[in-house]
Amino acid sequence: MSGGVIVRVGILAVQGDFAEHEESFRAAARAENSEVAVVRVRLPADLTGLHGLVLPGGESTVMARFMRSHGLAQSVRDWMRASVDHRRQIWGTCAGLILLADKVIDKRLGTGHVPDTEPGQGSRHGIETGQTNDTYRDVDAPQLLGCLSISVVRNSYGGQRDSFESDVFISSNGNALHGDNKQTKVVVTSCRGIFIRAPGIKSFN
């Protein structure tokens, strides 16, 4: 945005880490010495005058249910559709990615079996035992906004015990790779990635 226009960023404030997103936008604005108005979005009227909308992390089922029941999902779709020259931007983090996708797949833990307890592979006190015989069940979940032509798998890496942190490398061809997938491509930049029960993009549709 140029010409001294105050950028207005809305953050969906239903559940999850919306306050942290708010603080990050304020900090970024201070660092860039630019004026950013950050507003909380809970009802359709809150979209008025926004340049961008952020869908933060949290539980996507909670946010999706809320957005449907308050007419917010339709309002966001209309708000995007009324965007001129792609001036309106929408950004999803974690659960937000799930809300944006046009196909969502649930991955569910647990089969009713007890975990693998092979002799000699028991846990030390408080230390993760490692693999169990959990199987995953793919369930098609209803999509919410359908703004992005991708298939997203919820809980793609598993439950909390599979949550991980890792350096994320952005390569010269724009691919983002996390630690275990490191390749020899030229790394443009890197940052620390925190993957908490994170979704994964399965395919571009």
Place this chain on the structure above:
Amino acid sequence: MTGAKNVTGTFTLKSGFAQMTKGGVIMDVTNAEQARIAEEAGACAVMALDRIPADIRTDGGIARMADPKRIKDIMAAVSVPVMAKARIGHFAEAQILQALGVDMIDESEVLSPADPEFHIDKSRFTVPFVCGARDLGEALRRIAEGATMIRTKGEAGTGDVLEAVRHARCIRRQIDDAAALDEKERRAYADELRVPYALLNDTVAQGRLPVVNFAAGGIATPADVSLMMQLGVDGVFVGSGIFKSSEPARRAAAVVEAVTHYTDASLLARVSYDLGQPMTAGRLLDFAGKKAWLNAAFGILLPIWHY
């Protein structure tokens, strides 16, 4: 390129998990069907239990970790996080729950305590823990042991919000008290609370507990949820309040609305409207009443019998 390897179970991941539940309702469930009702209503996580607190109170006996089959059934039924309770100090139950792959463990006073002296050393686990607290000392001691989420203890299984309010206010007031002290006094206060000075200082600097802080224990209505949120908690646990009420699905949806719109009184009026019978201490009173009546009857009858 340092830290190329993925790491799990770090403090960031454990406290980050708790942060993802903020502004949400965590509901007690005892089977897959209840778990689905809770998820459908908008619960941000469910707590898997053999018996809900109201039944633990009335049934008596020893309350333990839930059967792993029950926990697995609930995990298979929903995609939201599944938590489970371990007895205070029972690190073996916690190890089993971690091996089952639950997303968070509640070291809970609702179950029978297993250790008269020590709580679980939670820093040694990769699974995050939530613990109950009645005051700032308890909260910070649990955090020092590795808890990455705190909840008020309240009075579980009663539908009576009084104790939850008392505990939330107490924690708030003691943080304010600590903030008003100079260094020497604050060191003495840390000793009095039996907590590390650095942790108390960090709490004062943040002006709140340094981890996510929920309300729990006796919350039964959308108004109770709003009350606790306005007292400054990050979200709520609703235990017996949902599935001991006359219309669980509607009440569950209403408390979820309440946690997001806790300052919007007219919306709260709408979601509270004709919500059916809330969870009451009725069963508790009935039980106590019957017992008293029986005792009285025996008191009269026995002498007659002997006579």
